[in-house]
Amino acid sequence: MSSLTPIRFAEYDPKALSEMTGRVAVLVTPEGSMDQAARSANRLAKGAIARLIDSEGFKKAKAGDVISLGWPAGMKAEALDVLVLPRKLTPVEARKAGASLVKGAAGKRLTVMAGSMNKAADLTLGMALRDYAFDNHKSPKDDKPEAEVVIASKSPSNLEAACAPLLALAEGVHMTRDLVNEPANVLTTTEFARRIEEMTEIGLEVEILEEAELEKLGMRTLLSVGQGSDSPSKVAVMQWKGGAKDAAPLALVGKGVVFDTGGISLKPAAGMEEMTMDMGGAGVVAGTMRALALRKAKANVVGLVGLVENMPSGNATRPGDVVKSMKGDTVEIINTDAEGRLVLCDVLWYAQERFKPAGVIDLATLTGAIIIGLGHDNAGVFSNDDDLCNAFLKAAKAEDEGAWRMPLGKAYDEQLKSRIADMKNVGGRPAGSITAAQFLQRFIKDDMPWIHLDIAGVASVSKDTDYAPKGATGWGVLALNRLVADKFEAE
Numbered sequence: 001m002s003s004l005t006p007i008r009f010a011e012y013d014p015k016a017l018s019e020m021t022g023r024v025a026v027l028v029t030p031e032g033s034m035d036q037a038a039r040s041a042n043r044l045a046k047g048a049i050a051r052l053i054d055s056e057g058f059k060k061a062k063a064g065d066v067i068s069l070g071w072p073a074g075m076k077a078e079a080l081d082v083l084v085l086p087r088k089l090t091p092v093e094a095r096k097a098g099a100s101l102v103k104g105a106a107g108k109r110l111t112v113m114a115g116s117m118n119k120a121a122d123l124t125l126g127m128a129l130r131d132y133a134f135d136n137h138k139s140p141k142d143d144k145p146e147a148e149v150v151i152a153s154k155s156p157s158n159l160e161a162a163c164a165p166l167l168a169l170a171e172g173v174h175m176t177r178d179l180v181n182e183p184a185n186v187l188t189t190t191e192f193a194r195r196i197e198e199m200t201e202i203g204l205e206v207e208i209l210e211e212a213e214l215e216k217l218g219m220r221t222l223l224s225v226g227q228g229s230d231s232p233s234k235v236a237v238m239q240w241k242g243g244a245k246d247a248a249p250l251a252l253v254g255k256g257v258v259f260d261t262g263g264i265s266l267k268p269a270a271g272m273e274e275m276t277m278d279m280g281g282a283g284v285v286a287g288t289m290r291a292l293a294l295r296k297a298k299a300n301v302v303g304l305v306g307l308v309e310n311m312p313s314g315n316a317t318r319p320g321d322v323v324k325s326m327k328g329d330t331v332e333i334i335n336t337d338a339e340g341r342l343v344l345c346d347v348l349w350y351a352q353e354r355f356k357p358a359g360v361i362d363l364a365t366l367t368g369a370i371i372i373g374l375g376h377d378n379a380g381v382f383s384n385d386d387d388l389c390n391a392f393l394k395a396a397k398a399e400d401e402g403a404w405r406m407p408l409g410k411a412y413d414e415q416l417k418s419r420i421a422d423m424k425n426v427g428g429r430p431a432g433s434i435t436a437a438q439f440l441q442r443f444i445k446d447d448m449p450w451i452h453l454d455i456a457g458v459a460s461v462s463k464d465t466d467y468a469p470k471g472a473t474g475w476g477v478l479a480l481n482r483l484v485a486d487k488f489e490a491e
Helices: 013-020 035-042 048-054 090-105 119-129 154-182 189-202 213-218 219-226 270-275 282-294 340-355 369-374 386-398 410-414 432-441 479-487
Strands: 005-009 023-028 065-072 079-084 110-115 149-153 203-208 234-241 248-262 302-308 322-324 331-332 357-363 379-383 403-404 449-453
Touching: 005 119, 005 154, 013 048, 023 035, 023 048, 023 090, 035 048, 035 110, 048 065, 048 079, 048 479, 065 090, 079 090, 079 379, 090 110, 090 119, 110 119, 119 149, 119 154, 149 154, 149 322, 154 270, 154 282, 154 479, 189 203, 189 234, 189 302, 203 213, 213 219, 213 234, 219 302, 234 282, 234 386, 248 270, 248 282, 248 340, 248 479, 282 302, 282 357, 282 479, 302 340, 302 479, 322 403, 340 357, 340 432, 369 379, 369 432, 379 386, 379 432, 386 403, 386 449, 386 479, 410 432, 432 449
Parallel strands: 005 149, 023 079, 023 110, 110 149, 248 302, 248 357, 357 449, 379 403
Antiparallel strands: 065 079, 203 234, 234 302, 322 331, 379 449
16 A cells, blocks of 8 residues: 655744755745745745745735745755645645645655644645555656655644544545556455455454355345456455444445456447446445544444456356346346446345444446536435435535535336346436436335445546546545544544
8 A cells, every 4th residue: 555655743943944955835825925934934035935926926826826936045945835825714725735735846855834824734634635646566766755744833743633633534545546546457356355354453343255155145246247257256344333332333335346348248448448447436435444443433334345357258247147136136137337236236235234224325436427427526426315415415515525416216217127127237328327326226225324426437537636646536535534524423
């Protein structure tokens, strides 16, 4: 797993500016007001910051912009980064500003003169989120600089304590990104399960259900997806018991298709290499469980992920086959590339049968249709419970993770009718993401609060975001953590 760049919290001392190396960041308001450290840096740099403030370019600067002055006079630093920030700002604005600082630092030593800045903890979280690179499979560079982030604060011990749970979130996000970015020849179902098992070291209870046990449980729809692959299908169960002993847990369920060829309904070659990210839902569940354990959340949460590989072979499921789910319903397989719902339906039923949860949330890179509808800025949110759904949407908005509620309705069920089985696994092109959600809802018990999150458009993207380089985003870890804190965590 990629590790966070060390973040050190130090005493705020503007007098030490002249001896600092690497990059040094100071704060200036959009109106041009300098704090104590910025005034000290301005004196050392022979008025360079004041000249910047008087320039036409500064008048166009927006809150959160970073303006770099190279090799400032009177300082050993190679760059003086002027961070434009209002004195009053939201947590999201602070996070984006921190992310901008780290992006500009390009992996070098960075000291942020935060002083008594409001929202310094959120600034630190933004830095930790953006400070990520998936270079596990690149040759090491001999000249790679040693990176370190120093936050100089007037109350370093208090800030460090405030940042501890936030840095736990960053670790969870980084884990999700690592899993989603990992190539399928490395992240097999067995390797994925091993990485989950490692989290027993941080207090999670972990079980790995193997194929023989899944067969006994009747998880035939899940097993049908993986039967064409040499990689064994598995279900990983992670439990965090931080709440009251008798409190029902929140269940998080993730689709973990480590590679999706489409099976016999083979995908086109163009872009198939991106299907290493088809385990994105399972990646978010694993990362969220890591974050909850690291911050010692006072809640009971169980994470379950179905780990399979969808491959064509002489043993693969065929279009036209009929399989029976753990619930007992039969499914006619029309398209083997609509496999994620077959994995989820069995795990959803198992989660409800075994854990009797207070609510269920599933996550999956489920449909291309959701990308057509919402693009790459919002996940699709489907729910049978307004209270739980609204709480999640509120949490996602607070964490700056795009989410948009989509409709459900009985009319869409008509598209899933099968001539020879209880249902088909696809409902045709119209409303493809909705009929997929309708399929899953058939495996949700009456009165069970449920959310389905279709994250196909947000799990991995082709350009940088505010908080991540292109590739895996880690979307969902922050929002799910906030939901747990707001709705399920004990006081």
